[in-house]
Amino acid sequence: MPSLLIVSLKRMSALLRALHCAAGVGSHELAVVYVLDDLDLRHVCDLEGPDLDDDGMDPDLHKVAALLMRTALNGGMAVVVLRTPLATGKTAVRTWRVHDLTAQPSTAAESFSAYCNGPNGVLTGPEPGVEYHDAPALTVSK
Known part of the structure; x- marks a missing residue:
């Protein structure tokens, strides 16, 4: 039976591959x-989507x-934050909440709320x- 560490390493690797795939083609910032x-x-770190490989890895x-x-x-x-430059010159931000290597996607409104409200609830952004x-x-492959 594989150890918890080995299983977790495989799940973490699959999660990173899924994030790369979700990023799509181009340069992105992953926090x-x-x-x-x-x-x-x-x-x-910086990443190039959509495939995770050893060439040019940050x-x-x-x-x-x-x-x-x-x-x-x-x-x-x-919290995983993926920032992607858009052709319009703006930056798209998408976020996921991760617990036990399981990622739950956030809506645009949830991401806005998390990044644009200070600790006391006062609007600080966007x-x-x-x-x-x-x-x-x-899509996380096992």
Whole structure:
């Protein structure tokens, strides 16, 4: 029987591949914010969609992967933010909530609320040139 670590590594790898596929063709920025109690860790990497391969892979991808792994090994939740430049010069933002390496897509309104409201509920955004989009459900192959 495979260990929890091996199973989690396979699931994390499948999740990263699904995110790359969801990103589509082109250059993107992938950020992961891991939240557990008062802990708030974040890493950002660049990625080229839609396929995950070793050629030209951002060296910070392993830090992003480690934060995703924490959702399976330590509990807690991570938020994945995918930023994609659009032909209009704007940036599309899509987000997913990840718990135990399972990603739940956020709607455009949920992403807007998360990024445009401060801790006291006061509107702080939106960021100029950013469009919030519904995140697609991810197809994660086992």
